[in-house]
Each structure stands twice: as C-alpha cells, then as structure tokens.
Amino acid sequence: MSTATPAYEQLASTWTRLHNLEHLQAIAGWDHAANMPPKGNEARAAALAEMAALLHRMRTDPNLGHGLQCAEQEPLSEEQRANLREMQRQWQAATALPESLVQRQQIVTSRCEHAWRQQRPANDWAGFAPQLKEVLALAREEAQLLADKSGLRPYDALMDRFEPGMRCTQVDQVFGDVRRWLPGLIQQVIAKQAQEDVILPVGPFAIEKQRALCEQVIRLLGFDFEAGRLDVSTHPFCGGVPEDVRLTTRFRDDEFITSLMGTIHETGHGRYEQNLPREWLGQPMAQARSMALHESQSLSFEMQLGSHPGFVARLAPMVTATFGAQPAFTPQNLHRLITRVKPGFIRVDADEVTYPAHVILRYEIEKALIEGEVEVDDIPALWDAKMMELLGVDTRGNFKDGAMQDVHWPSGLFGYFPCYSLGAMYAAQWFATMRRQMPDLDARIGAGDLAPVFDWLRDNIWTQASRWTTDELARRASGEPLNAAHFKAHLETRYLG
Amino acid sequence: MSTATPAYEQLASTWTRLHNLEHLQAIAGWDHAANMPPKGNEARAAALAEMAALLHRMRTDPNLGHGLQCAEQEPLSEEQRANLREMQRQWQAATALPESLVQRQQIVTSRCEHAWRQQRPANDWAGFAPQLKEVLALAREEAQLLADKSGLRPYDALMDRFEPGMRCTQVDQVFGDVRRWLPGLIQQVIAKQAQEDVILPVGPFAIEKQRALCEQVIRLLGFDFEAGRLDVSTHPFCGGVPEDVRLTTRFRDDEFITSLMGTIHETGHGRYEQNLPREWLGQPMAQARSMALHESQSLSFEMQLGSHPGFVARLAPMVTATFGAQPAFTPQNLHRLITRVKPGFIRVDADEVTYPAHVILRYEIEKALIEGEVEVDDIPALWDAKMMELLGVDTRGNFKDGAMQDVHWPSGLFGYFPCYSLGAMYAAQWFATMRRQMPDLDARIGAGDLAPVFDWLRDNIWTQASRWTTDELARRASGEPLNAAHFKAHLETRYLG
Numbered sequence: 001m002s003t004a005t006p007a008y009e010q011l012a013s014t015w016t017r018l019h020n021l022e023h024l025q026a027i028a029g030w031d032h033a034a035n036m037p038p039k040g041n042e043a044r045a046a047a048l049a050e051m052a053a054l055l056h057r058m059r060t061d062p063n064l065g066h067g068l069q070c071a072e073q074e075p076l077s078e079e080q081r082a083n084l085r086e087m088q089r090q091w092q093a094a095t096a097l098p099e100s101l102v103q104r105q106q107i108v109t110s111r112c113e114h115a116w117r118q119q120r121p122a123n124d125w126a127g128f129a130p131q132l133k134e135v136l137a138l139a140r141e142e143a144q145l146l147a148d149k150s151g152l153r154p155y156d157a158l159m160d161r162f163e164p165g166m167r168c169t170q171v172d173q174v175f176g177d178v179r180r181w182l183p184g185l186i187q188q189v190i191a192k193q194a195q196e197d198v199i200l201p202v203g204p205f206a207i208e209k210q211r212a213l214c215e216q217v218i219r220l221l222g223f224d225f226e227a228g229r230l231d232v233s234t235h236p237f238c239g240g241v242p243e244d245v246r247l248t249t250r251f252r253d254d255e256f257i258t259s260l261m262g263t264i265h266e267t268g269h270g271r272y273e274q275n276l277p278r279e280w281l282g283q284p285m286a287q288a289r290s291m292a293l294h295e296s297q298s299l300s301f302e303m304q305l306g307s308h309p310g311f312v313a314r315l316a317p318m319v320t321a322t323f324g325a326q327p328a329f330t331p332q333n334l335h336r337l338i339t340r341v342k343p344g345f346i347r348v349d350a351d352e353v354t355y356p357a358h359v360i361l362r363y364e365i366e367k368a369l370i371e372g373e374v375e376v377d378d379i380p381a382l383w384d385a386k387m388m389e390l391l392g393v394d395t396r397g398n399f400k401d402g403a404m405q406d407v408h409w410p411s412g413l414f415g416y417f418p419c420y421s422l423g424a425m426y427a428a429q430w431f432a433t434m435r436r437q438m439p440d441l442d443a444r445i446g447a448g449d450l451a452p453v454f455d456w457l458r459d460n461i462w463t464q465a466s467r468w469t470t471d472e473l474a475r476r477a478s479g480e481p482l483n484a485a486h487f488k489a490h491l492e493t494r495y496l497g
Numbered sequence: 498m499s500t501a502t503p504a505y506e507q508l509a510s511t512w513t514r515l516h517n518l519e520h521l522q523a524i525a526g527w528d529h530a531a532n533m534p535p536k537g538n539e540a541r542a543a544a545l546a547e548m549a550a551l552l553h554r555m556r557t558d559p560n561l562g563h564g565l566q567c568a569e570q571e572p573l574s575e576e577q578r579a580n581l582r583e584m585q586r587q588w589q590a591a592t593a594l595p596e597s598l599v600q601r602q603q604i605v606t607s608r609c610e611h612a613w614r615q616q617r618p619a620n621d622w623a624g625f626a627p628q629l630k631e632v633l634a635l636a637r638e639e640a641q642l643l644a645d646k647s648g649l650r651p652y653d654a655l656m657d658r659f660e661p662g663m664r665c666t667q668v669d670q671v672f673g674d675v676r677r678w679l680p681g682l683i684q685q686v687i688a689k690q691a692q693e694d695v696i697l698p699v700g701p702f703a704i705e706k707q708r709a710l711c712e713q714v715i716r717l718l719g720f721d722f723e724a725g726r727l728d729v730s731t732h733p734f735c736g737g738v739p740e741d742v743r744l745t746t747r748f749r750d751d752e753f754i755t756s757l758m759g760t761i762h763e764t765g766h767g768r769y770e771q772n773l774p775r776e777w778l779g780q781p782m783a784q785a786r787s788m789a790l791h792e793s794q795s796l797s798f799e800m801q802l803g804s805h806p807g808f809v810a811r812l813a814p815m816v817t818a819t820f821g822a823q824p825a826f827t828p829q830n831l832h833r834l835i836t837r838v839k840p841g842f843i844r845v846d847a848d849e850v851t852y853p854a855h856v857i858l859r860y861e862i863e864k865a866l867i868e869g870e871v872e873v874d875d876i877p878a879l880w881d882a883k884m885m886e887l888l889g890v891d892t893r894g895n896f897k898d899g900a901m902q903d904v905h906w907p908s909g910l911f912g913y914f915p916c917y918s919l920g921a922m923y924a925a926q927w928f929a930t931m932r933r934q935m936p937d938l939d940a941r942i943g944a945g946d947l948a949p950v951f952d953w954l955r956d957n958i959w960t961q962a963s964r965w966t967t968d969e970l971a972r973r974a975s976g977e978p979l980n981a982a983h984f985k986a987h988l989e990t991r992y993l994g
Binding site: 017020023027028036037039048051224225229 | 520
C-alpha cells in the first residue's frame, strides 16, 4: 500500500470487515425478534454463536495489537487519531478477558436467564438466588480482571463498557443529589395531579390504525423509511444497522399511548443511527458515543419533545383522525395522560418522574454487589427498603415485580442501569441548551416546527458520533459536562409549573 | 479427539461451521428480497460480499483437501461415506476455478445484469449483446477449465454444478424426444380447449383475503408454520434455511390464481427443505439432491397435485369462502382456468404444456453458445426460428420478450435451464410410481386425503436428501432412472383424456 499510514489503513480495513459481518449479525438478530418462527431458534442460536466466535477471533487477533502500536507512530489526521483511540478502546475490551472466563460466563448467564424466564412468573426467588450467585461470582471476577488492567474500581470497569469515562464518584454525586429531592418532588407532583381531571380513552383501538398512526408520527419525527422499517416484536427495540435501521414496537388493542410513546422513543435511537457520519461508517469513530448518549436521544424524542405540550397539541388531531373524536383526545387531556405520574413496581412502565428512583436503587445495589459489600441474599431486603424510601411502595415478598423484574442481572449486565437516567439528564441538558440558543424554541415546537430540534441534535450529537469523549462532546454541545440540574429544572417546569 | 475417524470428524465440524454461517447469509438474502428498504442496498451488498469471500476462503482452505484425502482411508459408515462423497464434490467445485476468474466473472456479470435491467424494458438488444459477449467469454473459459479438470464436455461441466451427473447426451435424447411430440400435443390441447367454455373470475381480490387463502392452502399442504413463514417479494422464491423456511409470493388485486399456484409451487420447495434429515443437517449429505430434484418437488405440488382435478375440487370451496360465490368458482371451471394452455412469449408465465418448449429452446441455444457452435449475434435468429417451430409464436424484433426475458444469461447462469423441465419429468415419474403403488391415489386426492402423497415424497425424496446419486435416488424411488415417458403420459391424460 503506497500510503504514509500503512498500519492505520490496515486497521481501518479490518474494521470495515468487522462492520460488514456485524451487519449480518444485526439483521439476523432483528429477524430473530421480529420474524423468526419458534422452531428456528436452535439453528439461529448456533449461527449467531458461530458469528460471535468468529468476530471475537477477529477482534482479538494479535496482529491487531501490533498494528495499533505501529499506527500510533503514523502521521494521522485529527479524525484518524480519534478513530485510532476508539479502536484501542475496543481492542482493550475485546482482549481484556481470558477466553475461558467468557465461555463460563456464556454458560452461566444463559442458564440463569433461561431459568429466570420460568422463575420470575412463579415469584421463585429461592430458585433464582443460587443461579444469580454464580452469575455474580463471574461478574466480580470479570470486574477485578478489568480493574487490574485499567486501574479503575471494579464497578467502574464494568460501567466503562457501556459508558466510557463515567465513574462511580460522579454517578454517586449525581444520583445522591437526585435522591435528596426526588421523593419530595414525586409527592408534590402527585398532589398537584390529584387536582386535575383526566378522561381515559375508550377502546378498542384497532392494531392497523395504531400502526398507521405510529408510522405517521415516525415520519413527522424525520425518520427515513427509505433506510429503515417499523415492525413488531415482544420487546420494542431499535436494531439493524445505521444504513438500515429496524424499529420495533408492540400493540395491544385496549390501549394505544404506550405503543405510540414507545415508538417515539425508538425513533430517537433510530435517527441517531441514521445520522451517524456516513463517510466514516464502519469505523469505530462513526459509532454512537455511549449508551447514555443513545438513551439521551430516545428520551429527547419521547420525553423532551414527544411529551412536550406543544408537540402533544400536534399529536391530538392525528389521534382523533385515526380513532375518531373522543373527549379524551383534547390536547390538554392527552398531555395529562402522557405525563401522568404514579409510583409503581415496574421500571419499564414508570413515568419520567419516578423512573430515576428505579435506576438509583438498582445502581446502589449492583455497585455494592460488585464491590463485595452485599450479597445476593441481601437483595430483597435492600430492594424493599429502597422502594419504600424512594417511591413509598411496599414490595415485600413480591420478587417477580421486585428484584426479579429485569433481564439485566440474570444475563450478567452489571453497570448498565445508570445509563438510563444519565440519558434522561443529558436529554434535559440538550434541550436547556437549545432553549438558551433559541429562546423561541417552545413556541416553534408548538407551531409544529421541529426542524430546530432535529438540526441541533444532528449537528451536536448524531454526526459527532464517537469523535470526542463523552465529556468533550457534552462541552462542545452544551458548554458544560453532565449537569443534572437541567433534569431537575425540566421536571419542575413540566410537572409543577 | 479420541475417534477412529479424526479426519472425517474434522471435516464434519468444518461443514457445520459453514452451515452456521450460511444460515446468516440465507436470512440476510431473504431479508434483502422481502424487507430491505432501498437505501440499505449498498451496505447489504458489502456485507454479503464479505461473507461470500469468507465462505470461499473456508471452502478452499488447503487443509480441507488434505482432510478429504485422509478421511478416505478411515473406517466410515455408509452414510458417512455418502457425506464424504458430497464433501468432495463441493470441494472440487469450490477449488476448480482460479480466484482471478471468479472475480472477473463477478464484475462482468454484475455489470451485465445491472445494465440488462434497463436494456430489457427498452428492447435494447444492440446495447445488451456486447455485454453478454463478455459474460459468455468468461463462461466458456470457466466451462473449459472445469472440463479439463473433470473430463466432461464443457456444457456438461457447467450443468453438473446444478444437476450432478446429468449429461448432454441424456438431455439431448430426452429433450429431442419431447421436441418431436410436443408441438403436435400443444395443437391438440388448444383445439380441445377451444371447445370448452371458461368463465373468468371477477375481481378485485383483496390482498389480505388472498394472503389468508394462501396461508390456508399452505397449511393444507402440510407446511410447518412453526418452522417457516410466508412473505411478499417481487420475485417469489423459497429461501431461508431448512430449520426456518421462508416462502415468498406476490399479490395483484386483479387476479389471484397466479399467486395461489405460485405459492403452492414454493410450498413444494419448502416441504423438501423442512423434511431434509434433521440429524444430518449441516452436512452436505443432508442438502437437497439437485436443482431438478428440487423443481420436481415444487412441480409435484403445483402441477401434479395442485392442478389435479381432485385437489382443485378441494380448492374451489376455499376460494368461494374467501372471495364470495362466483360462477367462475365451480370446481370444473376453476380447473379449466388453472390448466388453460396458451403458447406465449414468456417462460415464467407459461402453462405446464408449453413450458418445456421454452426450456428446450434455451437449452439448445446455450449449449451451442458454450460449445462455440454459435455466437451471441446468432441468438435472435435462433430464438425466432425455434419459437416459431415449437410454439408457432412470432418473436421477431421483440427482444425484451425474447432472448432478453430471463436473468440467467446476463448473470452467467449457463447450464441451469434444463433443470426446470427435468424437474417436471421427475415429478410426473414420482406420481406415476405412486399410482402404481397406490391404485386409489386419485380417488384419495379427490377425497381430500393428501397424506399418501406427502408420505411417499417424504420417504422417497425429502429424507433421502443427497444420500444417493440422482440416478440411484430415482431408481430407489421409482424403479428406474429418469423416464420422460411418464411426463408425456401425464400431459396426455390430463389435457387430452
């Protein structure tokens, strides 16, 4: 190769190959959730495992490590250097763990998760706990290995896989602050909303009409259907590849708001993916920055924009046109339905105000688990105490709607939960910045002009991908690193204003 | 590995890996046709090319060649030996051609096929011919290389990729025979059908109703929807993997019979795939025997069974229940519609009786092209003469409905066409055998008892997969190798009886 950067070029071409093969993995993964008939499961699992092993071999090829060292010495552009930094991060992650640990984790987590699918509906904590202990033991082993290699604290080392650069000290400070004001805010909001009349929509809501409404809203939100689709799956997600984004939702005919808002949520993920820098696609620098940043996009769409009274006023006539006129479909009533606050057991059903409580309690427990301060047997008591303290909800004996409700722990995903609430905070920070830069933002949203929002997100978040560290990205976008005060102000304005 | 057959075991494990990766290729290929939005095309093409290159490297790994030699000496079971035979066949095919030729072919055929998509609607033979000449030159080079290696005639070497063991001498004899009786038979059928009144169905036929009817018929035909799906694509096909078969069809709301019969056709392919021997899946021995054998299944379903008057009598009430009563929906009239014979320009629209004429003329021309007896510039005159001779149809100047109508030549698929009619002949042979073994077969089909047909096909064809050579399979199933007399008898019975 006649280039001044032969090692870098070689690396870039390896990552293009990885991107191409990950494309097939992503489509097969989407198909698994959206299409696959049940008897296809075994063959699909074998195919995906084969590909995972192949990709792992490619990502841990010793030649890559050598190439990364050589590329360091080459005369790279600023963007190439950012790309090399992300390559190195991925290489560290891929090579950090011995193959034997990864294999043991696969066996233990898939066994635990499989059993959990039966144990959860049966509320069988006694059956679940021993398997979760095995998963936790390996997660601790993994965290210690990663910590030894990186110099991070064990929990930080796990969290860094999802949220590069984020540390417990910062999360403790941010979540500690939320912890102080959130229970009081929730009580205030409940008291305020108790004064408001809310009219419930009357179903049924035909699935085909709901689908058409969702597609209409997705278009309004700028999603490119020439480069993506909407389908149905049991658990909604945003999958596929940046060049072909696959959104999923689910429909029930007795209710339409959950599906509609969920679809708006996934559309935020989808627009991030569709607007990653095309000319860099395939390279690590062109990948979404982090899980919190990704969630900041879905929540910018679902909460900041989608639950904005001005946007809901645009939704109302579309809802009426879809299902026929109902008293519940006035802009004001629809907004009240969408922003209803009610403490409950289940994280994924929680509203914007109570959601952080669910995340904080999980964060506190899983951090203590990983750092050896508490054990699996301590979880139920901790759960009950924190749910009562944060949300005033009694979870005693109700394991299935308590510590057994999420797939994260049985599948070994420790360190992920904080991203959800960090994402909500970043989303509030982006909109606070937009309002500072565009004082008429709310009026424009109310007038149906969404372009300022999309332009800002595209310029400041989507096209920036992984060019900067998260802190640097936040500073460039908003003038400051993560600042949870914007989230508090957002909740106070919307729910108490 | 503590086994007496270490080389064989190693080979089997390589083929299992290939099977796993081909699974992802197949699902992504199906998704490309059934789901993919237009802007996903470039990334999908890159992903599929990456996988094709990876599979090619695995299939041509020199270690495989060595392993195949070693395994020859090992104490294998009869089934393992059959599997080894098929491994060797695939290895020969994969390693027969130099990489440089394969790459040139990819470039030239994809350019020619791409241009053809514009040139065909424009009837632009002058633009098409120079590109087809390039494709032909490489196909001749390929045929000669394969011939040198195998000792076969050049055209035989190409045909052997699709129909192992089939040779020109046999096809010449079989098709030569058909050539003699077919034009006369067509005239007799047309004269006979001219005496019959046919009532045309009155549309429109709602797509959702058509889809429901197709799914009902597919179930009736024993397709397992727990291990497969029906979707829509521009060109119907049977894709996916044996464990998860993906049928596709297409719908127009002014006509339903084409889609229904096409779906029945694909269901035949699908049941073959769904009933390949499960315990051997992943190994070459468990793959469908050949393209003609595959076509013999789709045509067993569409023509032998699906167009059987007894089966059509079962369809008629389903059609009435779907679209409401019409004079056209009597069993007799529906059967007349399904079995209507009319010489035409287009192969894929042809009925069962005129179809072989389309295949024979293509076979005669492509064999002469590959063996250097004629050139691309000779095609139009040959086409016109043969169409007039075989079907009495004037194609002069109409290239788009003539030699430019099929994708096969622009994409370099020489040697494939005979499989279609060989498949029709095998299908007739299977049903002749069933009637010999079960004299009440037609009565049972008329009574709605399809189990004897499915049982026979499962035991004699589907589960036999590639255990035997095609000739041996045919002998075991029907007591004789390919015998086209059964096809002639079938046409005479159904259309002149």
